[in-house]
Amino acid sequence: MTTKDVIEKIGLRCLSNFEHREVEGVFVSDMLSDVMAGAKSGNLWVTVQTHKSIVPAANLVDVSAIIITSGKKVPQETIDLANQHDIAVLSTDLPSFELVGKLYGLGLVSS
Amino acid sequence: MEDTAGTVKIETIKQALGAVVLEGQDRLNAAVDHVYASDLMSDVLAFGKPDSILLTGLATRQAIISAHMAEFKGVVLIRGKRPKDGAEQFARDNQLVLMTTEMDMYDACVRIAAEEGMAVTHAAAAEPESSGEDILFSNNFTIEGSDFAKAGMVSTEVKSILKKIGFDPKLVRRVAISTYEGEMNVVMHAKRAAVRLQVTPKVIEIVIDDEGKGIPDVEQAMQEGFTTATEEMRAMGFGSGMGLPNIKRNSDDLEVTSEVGLGTTLRIRFFI
Amino acid sequence: MSECRHRWEMANIQFGFVVFEKCSHCNNLRTYFSLDDTWDEYREGDCLWSIVENAQTFRFDLKCRECNHLETFQDLMGLLYCTSCLPDCEVEVVRKRYEAEKTWVLVAFGFLPQARTRPIEERKLDILSEYFNQRRDTKRSRIKIISFNLISDLSRCRGEFIHDVGMLSQEPEERKHLL
Ligand SMILES: Nc1ncnc2c1ncn2[C@@H]1O[C@H](COP(=O)(O)OP(=O)(O)O)[C@@H](O)[C@H]1O
Ligand SMILES: [Mg+2]
Secondary structure (H helix, E strand, O other), X not given: OEHHHHHHHHOOEEOOOOOOOEOOOEEEOOOHHHHHHHOXXXXXXXXXXXXXXXXXXXXXXXXXXXXXXXXXXXXXXXXXXXXXXXXXXXXXXOOHHHHHHHHHHOOOOEO | OOOOOOOEEHHHHHHHHOOEEEEOHHHOOOEEOEEEEOOOHHHHHHHOOOOEEEEEOOOOHHHHHHHHHOOOOEEXXXXXXXXXXXXXXXXXXXXXXXXXXXXXXXXXXXXXXXXXXXXXXXXXOOOOOOOOOOOOEEEEEEEEOOOXXXXXHHHHHHHHHXXXXXXXXXXXXXXXXXXXXXXXXXXHHEEEEEEEEEEOOXXXXXXXXXXXOOOOOHHHHOOOOOOOOOHHHHHOOOOOOOHHHHHHHHOOEEEEEEEOOOEEEEEEEEEO | OOOOOOOEEEEEEEEEEEEEEEEOOOOOEEEEEEOOOOOOOEEEXXXXXXXXXXXXXXEEEEEEOOOOOEEEOOOEEEXXXXXXXXXXXXXXXXXXXXXXXXXXXXXXXXXXXXXXXXXXXXXXXXXXHXXXXXXXXXXXXXXXXXXXXXXXXXXXXXXXXOOEOHHHOOOOOOOOOOO
């Protein structure tokens, strides 16, 4: 499954410019330290965090996309940094717990 | 997965998550109605529903206090995290179940969702009513600014008093959340405060009268997201600019008066 | 050293706090890792240390999956990303050069003040880069970890640490400058 499939099937908004890529597993957390210690390459990272430091964190562990939940507003700085690093920043109005249900429905497993 | 609350025993969740119980072994028979998955404590206070269980990776005492203020029945720490800074003691003293699971947030959510009837939570409820006169009960407390170690103690006390009196748990919860936000504001932004809890036949009133720098623009401070909090405050899970709006949302009447350089007074009222 | 072409993974992960303290007397900065959340202000000789930041973080070691060789990173305070604040800073120059090759640079810090005189060895930073590169698709991009010693003027650095400070704020703001 690719980021394109996930975006289309769930109806996610794309906030940054990026190249689609293969998705493997999901990691849910609002803490950068958890992500750095636990997320794996190709994971979708589900969070309500929007500060621009999510971008270097996402890049470091090579997640396939950041999905920002609960309709949180994402600052332009974050999007600019994501564009520079080719990191997918997606968003949804669903809260994390509900989005997890949908991702699971697509057959995605945990990280 | 809409807001149709079902009920699941904490024991069932424990089993589903293969969790280890750290506190509240004797309360696993209690039922919870919702699951709230978040590391953002301001969200828990704003949107968490009573009788929920919190899944979080934030293992600090503030996480447990927030869950308690929001009337949650328990907290599950994910990824095998261990509670810090007296979080266990707080859970024990306040009858919360505290567990830890090796699962990550995704797996934990999926496993719980798989238990039939569980529902997802957001959007708090608040039902205003009417007002009255004679003082049935009054109690005073003090809060010290910057004393993070004691932060949350006054609202815990207020909560336990109102609960003992026998008020509707929903109402107690709204008072507890509002008091907690007010208390945190004193700890974060002021020097000290006198708090008065007063109960009349129709009104519960909390007055938090602080000595401190005051609020230059109250209208601005009331806006969601407005904050002057420093990073270390935010590291503790506060200072997201949701405190005053949260009090407004949970109370029936909120009066904020403030004088720059002198202090701030909150009068928060709840109609019984 | 063995023949092993190490395959690194994280080991001994511990979650805790990185504490940044400043002395109001000498204005020095010092940092340490704490398992618990501390907020104490304390005196030490003429110094009055108070906490300027207390961020959630974790520490870890790297272990080779094949030969069990362990490299400790207990002296790693954290990783900072360059915000291009000073165009003539060595880090910015290196960052730009690497960016052209699709390699992203992060700056490793040891705990202060010890790290100023005894920075984390280059060899270990290379292992850290290797770890991050082994677990990513390096055809797309790579990671390069460099030492904070390259920062030309620490007191003017406006880079930001990847750690959990603004983690609970709903409206992210500019972060405080720590260095
Ligand atoms: N008791 C107080 N004394 C001084 N300033 C206050 C007080 N309470 C609130 N404020 C100011 O109002 C702002 C908004 O408060 P609040 O909505 O509770 O958000 P937060 O506490 O997360 O910043 C605070 O950042 C602070 O500037
Ligand atoms: Mg507040």
